[in-house]
């Protein structure tokens with residue numbers, strides 16, 4: 600079995616085409632919008648949500664059946680109609696144009712697949728079964744959502760801020776690693792969950808104290824816990 604290569608692609612401003620206007624096309628178009636892509640959707644029918652996106656200018660909806668010229672100048676394409684033959688035509692036109700193509704009913708035609716995703720702000724956890732059984736990916740996503748709750752969005756934002764401070768104020772790489780290890784402890788995640796309003800200040804105070812203590816001791820620190 601050939602392993603697929605995982606990538607985090609920046610689609611901001613990229614022209615992306617979705618063919619079809621049903622439930623699956625809606626889900627795919629939704630995630631493309633979320634990634635900042637310029638979405639064009641071609642379909643003679645559309646879900647109420649797709650129509651709303653079109654009315655508010657979030658996507659361009661072309662209200663007709665697919666033509667192969669629709670592929671022209673597109674970066675990435677999703678064939679999401681309920682007609683296997685149409686999806687195959689979209690695939691063929693994409694291959695001729697050397698484009699990224701996802702065919703929702705024929706995994707073997709996809710040169711990229713969409714994984715199931717847990718989203719927590721900057722944190723994304725992706726699950727793929729290589730198309731073997733998307734329902735298993737969905738189940739694992741639901742399990743992971745229990746473990747990595749919404750507090751991870753705040754926790755990661757704070758960790759990003761602390762990392763910046765440490766890079767600026769802590770020259771000693773060993774010490775930086777030690778502090779980072781402390782901040783990875785579960786207590787900080789708990790703090791973000793239980794005291795989200797105070798978490799930032801407590802983390803900043805802790806870090807400041809650690810840095811001051813280490814300066815006094817000439818660079819080393821016995822990492823304590825905040826209290």
Ligand SMILES: C[C@@]1(CC(=O)O)C2=NC(=C\c3[nH]c(c(CCC(=O)O)c3CC(=O)O)Cc3[nH]c(c(CC(=O)O)c3CCC(=O)O)/C=C3\N/C(=C\2)[C@@H](CCC(=O)O)[C@]3(C)CC(=O)O)/[C@H]1CCC(=O)O
Nearest residue numbers: 703704706712713714715727728729730732733734737740
């Ligand atoms: C992860 C997720 C991402 C997304 O689509 O955003 C995704 N499918 C999701 C949901 C979902 N898929 C299906 C159902 C219906 C109920 C069920 O069967 O459970 C539901 C649930 C629903 O629709 O609500 C059935 C299904 N899926 C595919 C086929 C065709 C085939 O296998 O032949 C069929 C049979 C259709 C039929 O028989 O009618 C094909 C693909 N689906 C993939 C991804 C790619 C492989 C990913 C991987 O495994 O690595 C791949 C190959 C292509 C692609 O789409 O990229 C998203 C989960 C979001 C979440 O986490 O909730």
Ligand SMILES: NC(=O)c1ccc[n+]([C@@H]2O[C@H](COP(=O)([O-])OP(=O)(O)OC[C@H]3O[C@@H](n4cnc5c(N)ncnc54)[C@H](O)[C@@H]3O)[C@@H](O)[C@H]2O)c1
Nearest residue numbers: 619620621622623624642643644664665680681685703704
């Ligand atoms: N990959 C996945 O995650 C996944 C999940 C569930 C189902 N599926 C597959 O995806 C397919 C689509 O599912 P759905 O629930 O969105 O179907 P649906 O019936 O709700 O929607 C199909 C859409 O395709 C459009 N369409 C049909 N012919 C077209 C053409 N020639 N040009 C442009 N648009 C055209 C229709 O107007 C309609 O909007 C299903 O056939 C199923 O096999 C895939």
